[in-house]
Amino acid sequence: MTEPQPPQTRPVAQPPQGSMAQPGSGEVLFEGIAKHSASLGGYLKWTLVTLVAGAIAIFINMMEWGVPGWILGLLWLVGVPGLAWTYLEHTSTKFKITGRRVETEHGVLGKSVDSLELWRVLDVKYTQSVLDRLLGNGRITLISTDQSDPNLDLHGLPNHRALFEKLRDAVQDARQTNRPMELVGNQELDAQGGQTFEQLS
Incomplete structure (x- = not known):
């Protein structure tokens, strides 16, 4: 008489070795604000509004419509x-x-802080428009798995090209060190190697 066989257990997906987050580099690559030329559009818009209002004030003054001078000054x-x-x-x-x-x-009045962990970044892109080249600016775009804001633009930061190269290397280091697993639908996706594991109930 054969002995009863123990019930077979279903395989359970395990995260890849080294998937626990490790402390990455705390080196500060940049801290501060972007160059004011990155907000050139806003400055030009309101400068144009001021010039148009000033031209209207001059026209009203020339027409001698009896508008008080302080109103023209406000324009x-x-x-x-x-x-x-x-x-x-x-x-x-x-x-x-x-x-x-x-x-x-x-x-300006209230404050909010958004944080993007570099191990979530899938790609780092660097672009320069014609205007950016004239103004000495660059745009670094971080494409990530963040659900609320997958694309983070860093526009007009000083030393943008060197910062792009440092960020690109830091992203690679963070992903190699942490090797997190992203959830995609009902599967787990190893963010490092792309291997999938079915979630088992």
């Missing part, structure tokens, strides 16, 4: 609040980039 200042707000928005947007993550602080 010259109509774009100043917009210029001031653009400046405050620019200077209140701060970046801190390390070998582990990118932190972005926003807000």
Whole structure:
């Protein structure tokens, strides 16, 4: 008489070896604000508004419609609040980039901080438009698995080309060190090698 065989257990997917997060480099690659030329569009818009309002004030004055001078003076200042707000928005947007993550602080009145871990980044791109080349700016785009904001643009940061190369290397190091597993539908995807594991109940 044969002995009863123990029930077979279903295989359970295991994360790849070394998938536990390890402390990455804490080196600060950049900390501060972007160059003001990155907000050139906002500055030009409100400067144009000021010039148009000033031209209207001159026209009204030439027509001698009896409009008080203080009102004409206010027309010259109509774009100043917009210029001031653009400046405050620019200077209140701060970046801190390390070998582990990118932190972005926003807000003139209230404050909010967004953080993107570098091991979540899938690709790092560097682009320059014609205007960027003229102004000495560059755009670094981090394409990540973040659900709320998968593309993070870093525009107008100083030493942008060198920063791009450092970020590219830091992303590779972070992914090699951490080797996290991303959840895709009902599968687990090894973010390092792309191997999938069916989730078993």
